[in-house]
Amino acid sequence: MDFGFSDEEASIQASVRRFGNEFLRPRERMIDEGDQIPRDVASEMGRIGILAMPVPEAYGGMGASAAQTELVAEEIGRADTSMATAVFFLLEAGWGYLLSKYGTEAARKEVLPPVTRGEHFLGIASTEPGGGSDIAGEQTLSWRDGDDFVLQGEKAFISGVIEARDWGGGHLTITRQRDGKGMNLLYVPTRTQGVTVGRFKNMGRMGISTGSLTYDEARVPARYLIGTEGRGLPMSLEGFTVARTFVAAACVGAAERALEIGKEYVKVRQVFGKPLGKYEGIQFELADLHAEIEAVKWQCRKAAWLVDQRLFSGKSSHDSEVDLAVAAVKLMAPELAFDTFKKVMMWHGASGYTKDVGLEMGLRGVTSYLVGAEGGLNVMRLIMARELLGKEFLPYR
Template structure:
C-alpha cells in the first residue's frame, strides 16, 4: 500500500489551489449572496484543463480519472470555492457520455465539458419517486426518427447555467413490471422544455429548478447508449457523483478547520489564545481526524472506480463520511468563533448550508446505511 501522491497529483493539487485561492471565499460568497454564477472561476479552471481532467485526451481532456477530478473538487472547496456543478457536469455527464455515448455525442459534448465552455447537468429526481427510480414517471416514447419526452423533474441543479440536460426517462417495462430506463441528452433550448425556479434557503451560486417536459422532441441520436440500459448507465454516473461529492465535503471541512484554527490561535480571552483550551481544541482535533479518514475513503473509492473495480459501497461510505466530517468541522468552527460564527464577516453559515446539503443529496444518509447494511453486512433488504 502506497499512500504517497504522485508528482503529477501534487502539481495538480498545487495548481488548483493557486487558481481557486486567487478567487477565494470572498469571491464565492459574493456570488452566492448576490445570486450570481461563479463564471470567472469556472472559466479559469476550465482554461487550465482542470474541469476536464477525467475526459479522454482525444476530446481535449486530461486523460485522467476520478482520482484527479476529486483533487480538483477538494482543493477548490478547501480554498472556500466549492464548485457544485463539477459533481454533475464533469463527474456524471462527462463520465456517462464518455463511456456510453455514440461517437457523435462524444464529439459534440466532450470537448466543451473538457475546457469548461459547456455544462451538461443531470436530471433524475422526481417529486413522487424520490430515491425509488422504479416509480419514475417521466417517459420517452419513440416517434419515427425522434424520441418524445413528457414528465417532471425536481431539484435539478444549474439548468439556468447549462447548455444541456442528461435526462433519465422511462422507455418501457421489463417482465417483472419494473421500469426500463434510458438516458437522453436534451439541449436546454429544446421546445417544450420549461424551467421553474425552486426557491431554497441555501446560500449558493447554483440554483435549483423544476423541469417540465411537454412533448419535448429530440433526435434518436440523442439517446445515450442502448435503449433500456439506463440503470447501468445511471450507476456508472452516480458513483463518480458520490466520490466527487465526498471530495467536496473533505474540502469544505479543511476550509472550515483552517479558519477555526487561525481564529483559535489569535483570539485571546483571559490573556491566552482560546485554542489552548481543550474545550476548543478537542472538537477541532476530532473534526480533523474525521476529515482525514473521509479523505482516505474518498481516495480509495476513486482509485477503485478508475480501475474498473466495484466501487459502490466505497463510494457510498466516502460520501457518508465526508458529509459527516464537513458538518462536524463547520459546527466546531462556528462554536470556536462563538457569536462571530453567525456573523457575515466570517462567512461560515453558507458553508454550513452546503455541508448540510451533502447529508441529504445526492443520496441521503439513511439510504447509504441501507446499502451498507444490505451489501456489506448481508442483512435483509429493508425497502
C-alpha cells in the same frame, strides 16, 4: 502500498490550490450571493483544464483519473465553501465521464468540447416532484418515434437549469420507457422545444441554480440516447457512484478549510485572560476533528482509487467494493463537514454567526448533501447494507 502522490498528482494539486487561493476564494462570497455560476468562473476552470477532466482528450478533457479528479474536488471544496463551484465541478466531471463512456460518437463530439471549455453546462436530471431516492421509480416517460425520442413528465430540484438554459447545454435525463421495458438515459438540451424551466430558492449554495424541468412532448434525436435502449438505470447508477466520490472529496476540502479558520482563531482569541486554544475543551475538539478529517480524506482517496481500478479502467460498470466504499464516504464526509463548520462556529462565539467570517456559508452549502443532493444519507446506508448483508435484505425487494 504507497500513500504518496505521483509527480503529476502533486503538480495538479499545487496548481489547483493556487487557482483556489488566487481566483476562487476572493470570489466565494460573490458566488454565494449570486444566482448562477459566474461565467468567468466557468471559463477560467475550462481554461486551466479542470472541467469534465476525466473526459478523454479527443473530446476536450484531460483523460484524468478518478484519483486526480478527487484531489481537484478537495481543492475546489476548500476554496469555495459555499459548495456552488464544487457542485458545478463534480457534475461536469461525473456526468461528462458517463457521456464520454456510453454516449454515441456524435453526441460526444457535439456535447463534450463546449462543456470542457466552460461554455455549456452538463448536469443530471433524475429527481421528480414525487421523490428522488427511488431512482428506479421515476415516472418521466420516453418513447421512440422515428429518429427521435419523445419525453413527457417533470423533474425537480435539478442543479444548473438556468445555466443550461442561458449558456446552452442540458442534462442527462432518466426516463421510463412508455412500453414498460426498462429505462432510457437521454441527453436533453434545455433549449429543446417542449422543455420548460422553473426555479427554486435554496437556503445555501445559491451560486448554482436549482429548479425544475418540464417536458411536454419534448423531442431529442436518437443520437442522444446514452448506451442501450432500456438499460439506462445501471448506467445512471454508475454516474452517481462516480459523482458521489467527488461530492465527498469536496466536503473534505470544505471541512479542512473550516478547521484552518478555527485553528487561526483559537490561537489569538483571548478568553478569561488566555488564548482559547490553551483550553482542553477546545484542544480535544480540534484534535478529534483533525483525526476524523484525515480518516475520511484517505477513505475518499481510496474510493477514488477503486473507481479507477474498476470503473474508469472499463473492467466493469458496477462493483460491490466500489459501491460500499463510495457510499461510506458520501455518508461520512458531508456530516463531518457540517460538524466541523458547526464546532468552529461555536469557537467563534457571536462572530461566527456573522457573514464576515464565512462559516455560515459552508454550513448552508454542505447541508445540501445531508438532505439529499447526489443521494440522501439513508440511501447511502441502504447501499451499504445491501453490500454488507446481501440484496435479499433490501426493504423494497
